[in-house]
Amino acid sequence: MRRHSEPKVFFYTTSTECNASGAAGAWYQTLLITLAEGFNELGIQHYSNHNYWRLLPNTNEFLLQHDPTVTHEDCDIVVLERQYVEENHALPKDLFKPSRKYITVYLDSDDGITTPSWLPEFRQFDFIFKPHHIQSVDYPDNIYPWTFGLTNRIIRELAEHNDSEFREKKLLVNFRHNKQPHSLRKFIEKSFVPKVESVLPIDTSGKSNAIHKSTPVAPEDPYHYLRWVQTGRRHNPSYFKSLREATACAAFSGLFLAPKVTDFNPRVSYYSSRIVDRLGIKTDRIAQWDSWRLWESLAAGCVTFHVDFEKYGFVLPVQPTNWEHYIGIDLDNIDEAIDRIRDNPELLDRIAKQGRAWVMQHYSPEATAERFLNTILGESPVLACV
Structure with a gap:
């Protein structure tokens, strides 16, 4: 510059x-x-x-x-x-x-x-x-x-990430469901997780808050306590440790949206997305897709799972490439991704390394x-x- x-x-x-x-x-x-x-x-x-x-x-x-x-x-x-x-x-x-x-x-x-x-x-x-x-x-x-990208706090915690041979072959699925759970996450837990488990064991232990990215338990170490306070309880050393030790992480985040015509009125848009969620409808429009978990898993050298950014129209300043920097699932054809992982298990190690290099270069x-x-x-x- x-x-x-x-x-x-x-x-x-x-x-x-x-x-x-x-x-x-x-x-x-x-x-x-x-x-x-x-x-x-x-x-x-x-x-x-x-x-x-x-x-x-x-x-x-x-x-x-x-x-x-x-x-x-x-x-x-x-x-x-x-x-x-x-x-x-x-x-x-x-x-x-x-x-x-x-x-x-x-x-x-x-x-x-x-x-x-x-x-x-x-x-x-x-x-x-x-x-x-x-x-x-x-x-x-x-x-x-x-x-959201990366801060030095995240980079510091994930600098000493493990190589693939020292990681446990598992997919972390530790979403935090609040009063209005993300409709994409609910769909993933119902339709994707049972299928991917045949090629990649699932670890949901984070749901107990033991390794969740957000925890009410204050760390004892002064540095980690400071960061826990400053981030509003979002800093959890145990969560970062789990990312360093797992093969992959589910970073799905987002709400299925109703047709585009609803966007022009915030209240109509909000309630239409609630209706879509309540009816269990899957659409090709997903809002609120970004999350810290996405960037943390990439920086950790995990294989990061989300939906296909290109298909669902996600826009970033610098776009990642599906099956090169992350694994983006086509929700209309989940089996294709499962078969690809099963037939090419070496993909996971390559995508993990390329994803980390990509995020450190651009974010x-x-x-x-x-x-x-x-x-x-x-x-x-x-x-x-x-």
Whole structure:
């Protein structure tokens, strides 16, 4: 990436981190963390309205450090994630002044098809980066496809991953079913799991929370406890250990959608997806497909199972290739995938290694921050000459 000078970035964060219990609903701003870590690796100066993401226990060093002498008007790019809006019930004051000379960016990590970033006031943002993109949705012009990707916390836990010969031949299936379980996951448990078990034993032990990615049990180690608190109980060393030791992981996530006509009304869209779920209908439209489990399993060197991204229209900044970086299931022809694994067992080892290499190349914090800046510099006439 070539720039005449390095832009300065200002982050708006929430005023508080998770409380000592790591309570659910705490402010975990993962897209913002990834960018800030990437900017550090690229040598990009960044500032924040609050200190956020303590680096180590018992220190006052933060990934995002507040400098009272720097405001958003002193910077070239201003970034905030959805948690800021949820906490403050408003966008930052004077963010969209007509005289502004900075680029505004919103990181929309919200679930669902239509989110608050579809509201008229969000058209003022120069860029909105949003995970869960699908081809069959007509997005506003300032919304760009994005992903959860990797943070250094995930990379650290999975750096010493096992080679295939030291892994247990099994497929981890440890979905967390909440009050509204993902309809795709329910379909997978009913239609895919019983079939794949004939070629790859199933491990569902995570359902007991013993190795689930989210756990109410606080780790004793100070570092892991800090991360458990900061992530709202999402950091679980036992879960990462299970990824390092298993051959494969089921990373299915998503809700089957009704026909596209429902998308234009959020309430109609929501209730139509509930009806589709209740009737047990399988469709070719899947929303809310991105998840941390997807990126964690790829980084762990597991064989990552999901649906076929191309068939179901998932859109990422850099697309993976089915049967090269992951195994994408065609829900209309599950047996074909099972037969392919049975006939070519060596596929698993190759896909696991290629998937990890692919995700580290394209979705590490540095790669993500590089892509972020290239997108803005390529699209924005304001920063093109910065």
